[in-house]
Amino acid sequence: IVLLRALVYWWGEILAHRGAAKVKEYLRQNLLNHLFALGPVYGRREDTGRLISTLVEGVEALEDYFSRYLPSVALAAIIPLGILAVVFPRDLLSGIIFVATAPLIPLFMVLIGNLADAWAKKQWHILGRMNAHFLDVLEGLATLKLLRRTLAQGKIIARLSQEWAKATMGVLRIAFLSAFFLEFFMTVSTAIVAVALGLRLVAGTIPFEKAFFILLLAPEFYAPLRNLGTQYHAGISGAKAAESIFALLDTPVPRRQGGQRMAEGHIPDGGIAFQEVSFSYTGAQPALDRVSFTLRPGERVALVGPSGAGKSTLLQLVLGFLEPQAGRILVGEVPLADFHLASWRKQVALVPQAPYLFNGTVRENIALGRPEASLAEVQQAAAAAEIHEFILSLPQVYDTVIGKGGRSLSAGQAQRVAIARALLLDTPLVLLDEATAGLDPENEMLIQTALGRLLAGKTAIMVAHRLSTLELADRILVLEQGKIVESGTHQELLAQKGVYYRLRQAYRGVA
Structure with missing residues (x-):
């Protein structure tokens, strides 16, 4: 079991990171192509700092989403189902305990989801404002020096940095809190399985070999669910970044593209x-x-x-x-x-x-x-x-x-x-x-x-x-x-x- 788990996670890490790199490359190319199609009029209308946040930090934020969160979702679906398929034919009661305790972790994730979503949204919004302000300061540095406004702008940047740090700590607090409770739920769930098996073993209603085998499977059953909860904040952050990316990709191109080619080198008769x-x-x-x-x-x-x-x-x-x-x-x-x-x-x-x-x-x-x-x-x-x-x-x-x-x-x-x-x-x-x-x-x-x-x-x-x-x-x-x-x-x-x-x-x- 240990060897199989190691192989699964090893291959999963390799495939996940390769896939994430390919997705980021694809998204960057599509974002640039779409920006080219939107043209300079769109670029002048939008905040350059926010566009940079989307093109750089936004795409990078998807790294953990694709390399950690999505593989965790896949493993959380595949491994517990596989273990249930092994346990149910051997011991119906243990299978029922697994099914009854498994929803505790996803339920907790749903409960903290709204709070995590709000903090992640705030963090992404402040990052865009901070990038935009940094760009404005750099482009207007001579004017700020001339008008003696560098100190005031420095205070604004410091305030934005503090807001971003506060939002980041809010996201991390939720992540740490969720990790604690997920570990707690996994321990309690494993303990419930162990106590049930122990009582039945004392009563003589289950052979030792079968009980020991199911007890070995219990941590493997809950581990993918716990890992999914651990990566949940990466999923939230990636989802917020994806919103800005797809909002840009969904922006309609201002003019349609015809297919007729024009002869080069002259303006046709009629001008x-x-x-x-x-x-x-x-x-x-x-x-x-x-x-x-x-x-x-x-x-x-x-x-x-x-x-x-x-x-x-x-x-x-x-x-x-x-x-x-x-x-x-x-x-x-x-x-x-x-x-x-x-x-x-x-x-x-x-x-x-x-x-x-x-x-x-x-x-x-x-x-x-x-x-x-x-x-x-x-x-x-x-x-x-x-x-x-x-x-x-x-x-x-x-x-x-x-x-x-x-x-x-x-x-x-x-x-x-x-x-x-x-x-x-x-x-x-x-x-x-x-x-x-x-x-x-x-x-x-x-x-x-x-x-x-x-x-x-x-x-x-x-x-x-x-x-x-x-x-x-x-x-x-x-x-x-x-x-x-x-x-x-x-x-x-x-x-x-x-x-x-x-x-x-x-x-x-x-x-």
Whole structure:
């Protein structure tokens, strides 16, 4: 019996840990794939710290759930049933005692379940808040130092840490308490079997060999049930983590995935057409309200308007991160929703206002969309983006690691790296989102030169306010409260003395 138990537990441990590792790998991959499908709009809306808790601590919390709790459940079902199958044919009374005393342990687990569940839920909630606050403090460290708020933030983190420690101790207290009572119930149950067998042995109603055999089986019968109770807190913690994981996996993707592939290298005849497109964020006024316009192949259109007019939303719709709630977007004669997203995005390059650079080399960041590009191609794109000379001054030239977010680069240098990235992609459609905002005159001049090269022969949509960028546009669309209120060239719109004229006057006054 001892040897069989050792073999069962040994194989169980190996299989459980292998299974847990596979499940964690599968979940992480699925979570990342689902986050990619949800897109950056979801990432901006959700608390990054809580997402990190789900992706890291949440998945890790399932280790004990799959490697310890679930095997305990299986063993608690299999081993007692197997022992009952052996005991009942040999001694009916002992089998009845086993069946009568076995529910004591599961009953106790049910009684403490609600209390354990409440503490585990509280612990997981505080952990998410603490992670989110740590991330906020790290990202806003300079602001906190400047405003002399580091001490206050330190107190908040200390308070959250104390709350988390208190919740953790609450979970552990329940675990220790349950372990004590489970050991007590197992001892009492085994004692009941032993006393019953002893009395019957004295009375001569059961042979010694049979009584001794059943007495040896008694601890083996209760041990899996006790072990299940011991691992019950791991099951509760894993269940709480699983709730957040599956809540993320159940979040609906904002747009459906079409299956049609798009021919690379050009925008189809007919261009890109917005037909009565509307979109609203939850609980907000329409970001776009029945917007209609056509972007012809090779045409460059600028979007101008006050903050909140819908310019960035329009770009998100073109990129496929959002889907129109009314109306449709056509590429050629085909609805954008019918195209496979990866196929469509191969045709698009985006230069945002604040480009994100990853913790890698300059070359890796420029070649992010084309990792197979040669060094000569990367250098050619960098030269066209007016960043090559600066890169040559770096310690390891193109192999220099620039750090997370490009922290070793200025805003203008990071912007030119992003333009080099877009130049290397060489897509037929280019999107610019305030690509020159907040730059000094020298950097703006360099970037305008680079943008001129990037846009040569391309179809483009540009969100811009600077006159130097607007001069690159063939047509300007003026948005206000989600609607196109004016359309024309720079000079035509100035002559109308409408919304565009007022925006230009206000911008000149600020400048």
